[in-house]
Amino acid sequence: VLVAFFGASHCAWEGRIIAEEVRARLDLPVLTINARSARHGLDLGTRGRLSAFVELVRSRRAGRVLSAAELAVEVPMALAEDGGEAGPPGCCPNSGPKLAIFERLRDSVAEELAFAEQARKQGTKLVGIYCEYTPRELVLAAGALPVCLCGYTPEMVSPAEEDLPANLCPLIKSSYGYIKERACPFFESASAIVAETTCDGKKKMYELIADRHPTFVLELTQKPLEPRAFQHWLGEVRELKHFLEKTLGTRITDAGLREAIRRMNRRRELLLGLYEFTRSDDVYLTGVERLLVNQRIACTALEDELLAAVRAELLRRRAAGELAAPRGAVRVLVTGTPMGIGVEKVVRLVEESGGAVVVQEACSGIKPLVENVAGQGDPLEAVARKYFHLPCPCFTANPGRFELLDRLVGEFRPAAVIDLVWMACHTYNVESALVRRWAQRKGLPFLKVETDYSGSDTAQLRTRIESLMEMARK
Numbered sequence: 001v002l003v004a005f006f007g008a009s010h011c012a013w014e015g016r017i018i019a020e021e022v023r024a025r026l027d028l029p030v031l032t033i034n035a036r037s038a039r040h041g042l043d044l045g046t047r048g049r050l051s052a053f054v055e056l057v058r059s060r061r062a063g064r065v066l067s068a069a070e071l072a073v074e075v076p077m078a079l080a081e082d083g084g085e086a087g088p089p090g091c092c093p094n095s096g097p098k099l100a101i102f103e104r105l106r107d108s109v110a111e112e113l114a115f116a117e118q119a120r121k122q123g124t125k126l127v128g129i130y131c132e133y134t135p136r137e138l139v140l141a142a143g144a145l146p147v148c149l150c151g152y153t154p155e156m157v158s159p160a161e162e163d164l165p166a167n168l169c170p171l172i173k174s175s176y177g178y179i180k181e182r183a184c185p186f187f188e189s190a191s192a193i194v195a196e197t198t199c200d201g202k203k204k205m206y207e208l209i210a211d212r213h214p215t216f217v218l219e220l221t222q223k224p225l226e227p228r229a230f231q232h233w234l235g236e237v238r239e240l241k242h243f244l245e246k247t248l249g250t251r252i253t254d255a256g257l258r259e260a261i262r263r264m265n266r267r268r269e270l271l272l273g274l275y276e277f278t279r280s281d282d283v284y285l286t287g288v289e290r291l292l293v294n295q296r297i298a299c300t301a302l303e304d305e306l307l308a309a310v311r312a313e314l315l316r317r318r319a320a321g322e323l324a325a326p327r328g329a330v331r332v333l334v335t336g337t338p339m340g341i342g343v344e345k346v347v348r349l350v351e352e353s354g355g356a357v358v359v360q361e362a363c364s365g366i367k368p369l370v371e372n373v374a375g376q377g378d379p380l381e382a383v384a385r386k387y388f389h390l391p392c393p394c395f396t397a398n399p400g401r402f403e404l405l406d407r408l409v410g411e412f413r414p415a416a417v418i419d420l421v422w423m424a425c426h427t428y429n430v431e432s433a434l435v436r437r438w439a440q441r442k443g444l445p446f447l448k449v450e451t452d453y454s455g456s457d458t459a460q461l462r463t464r465i466e467s468l469m470e471m472a473r474k
């Protein structure tokens, strides 16, 4: 594990050279961490990466499993130089005292990786995915595991900028940085990748990584309101089916697809069910906790177990009257680009400023959950139709987003709206003007936040979010 201090250019550059040498000469995996102030302990993104790294080491060392003590030695000390609290990384999820569920979810990447490695050893293949347009049902029906690939770590942005323009969306840069640095263990062990043409930056980035794994790029229609658009999309989904069959050496049958539809529908219902704990005036689940629930691998026994534990904890809180946000907290709807743990600063700042993020209209929130795949008719067409309805700003026009926003305002009664736009994301950025007009029509205070993965604007963002909270209270 190499640690460089954030902003110290020498460490970063020399660290990269050392990492390359260690990989090339010793064939050892290397994790590079840009350490920030550790006043509040390890941030969640770093903890997750450490845990994943530990699992990678474990999986490489057949016959020798490292002990928790061996694994926990140096990293926390290295990160705690300013005297801050830095507990050991959650490196050994299956040992030690039983953790409370949200504590456990902070490091669930390690459990997911262990699960994936186990499945892989038993012959199950992994398929890496990036976007919510990828129908996970097809991957499941092919007998593989669909795995969301990593892309929410600020530290992966700077290695990416060696190849990619600096003024590109941080989500693309971080995703690419993970691959360039060979730091995403799920990507490393994937048998295939499904990508998509949602935005120019992503579709060109995929060309840079296409030599690593067999890759299928789903071509989205641009004008979903045209009658021929669905036929085009259906053709793409059909081609994806053929690609998976050929690459994974399997057959996707209608019966297998129906079973996968049943599993994914159930998963969406379980996740959607968690919103009952933020819909009422009393809020039992914070926005940050809701993000922690998002797992990388869908429809596994592990995910079922974690979701059941989350639900049990929320029921317990409700029965005990334990609120997650104070009564009278400003109810906030966050819309916009997807986010994940590691880059959840906007949600965190809202909740530190007396607000409660009651719903996120985003791919990392409620958006992919609101429609299930129909149980009748041709299963492939039913799958294609569900994903065709996902309202992303890469479409022109995108009325579905505003229909969903209308519905969420009715259900969740927000007092303010924040539109998150990752810097250089043109589609979300331009559409934000329409979101502002929509919020004005609804009479809701509105804030557009255009930001990147760095923490450099945190103080300024806090002030702007606090002003929004004030405005909403009036």
Ligand code: SF4
Binding pocket: 130, 131, 132, 133, 198, 199, 337, 338, 363, 390, 392, 393, 394
């Ligand atoms: S916002 Fe659009 S491009 Fe991004 S994950 Fe969602 S559907 Fe895909």
Ligand code: SF4
Binding pocket: 169, 170, 171, 172, 198, 199, 200, 201, 202, 337, 338, 422, 424, 425, 426, 427, 428
């Ligand atoms: S946030 Fe925007 S620019 Fe970034 S990957 Fe998603 S659609 Fe593309």
